[in-house]
Amino acid sequence: MRSMTDILSALIPPAVVAAVFCTFIVKLLRKEMAPRTSDGRLVSEVDDATGSTRGEASTATPAGSTTVAVEDGAKGADRSSPEVPADHPDTTDR
Numbered sequence: 001m002r003s004m005t006d007i008l009s010a011l012i013p014p015a016v017v018a019a020v021f022c023t024f025i026v027k028l029l030r031k032e033m034a035p036r037t038s039d040g041r042l043v044s045e046v047d048d049a050t051g052s053t054r055g056e057a058s059t060a061t062p063a064g065s066t067t068v069a070v071e072d073g074a075k076g077a078d079r080s081s082p083e084v085p086a087d088h089p090d091t092t093d094r
Contacts, residue, residue, distance in 0.1 A: 035043045 037043060037046055
């Protein structure tokens with residue numbers, strides 16, 4: 001009959017591998033599911049780069065203002081990207 005130490009010594013390596021794997025998965029999911037801005041950057045990276053904290057209300061712009069806040073990203077851009085040529089009906093397609 002096997003002793004308790006034989007059983008534990010057989011189970012420790014898979015338990016360590018499972019713990020490392022679960023830790024990696026949790027870290028990956030936390031990073032991937034973190035809140036992001038409209039242009040895909042992490043909110044925490046934007047806060048670190050601008051030096052602001054979450055409690056500040058300095059990003060609000062008055063109505064009718066033409067300035068674009070840093071957090072607006074692609075949505076606040078002045079120019080839009082060119083449209084795909086297939087969006088417009090062409091006389092050669094008829």
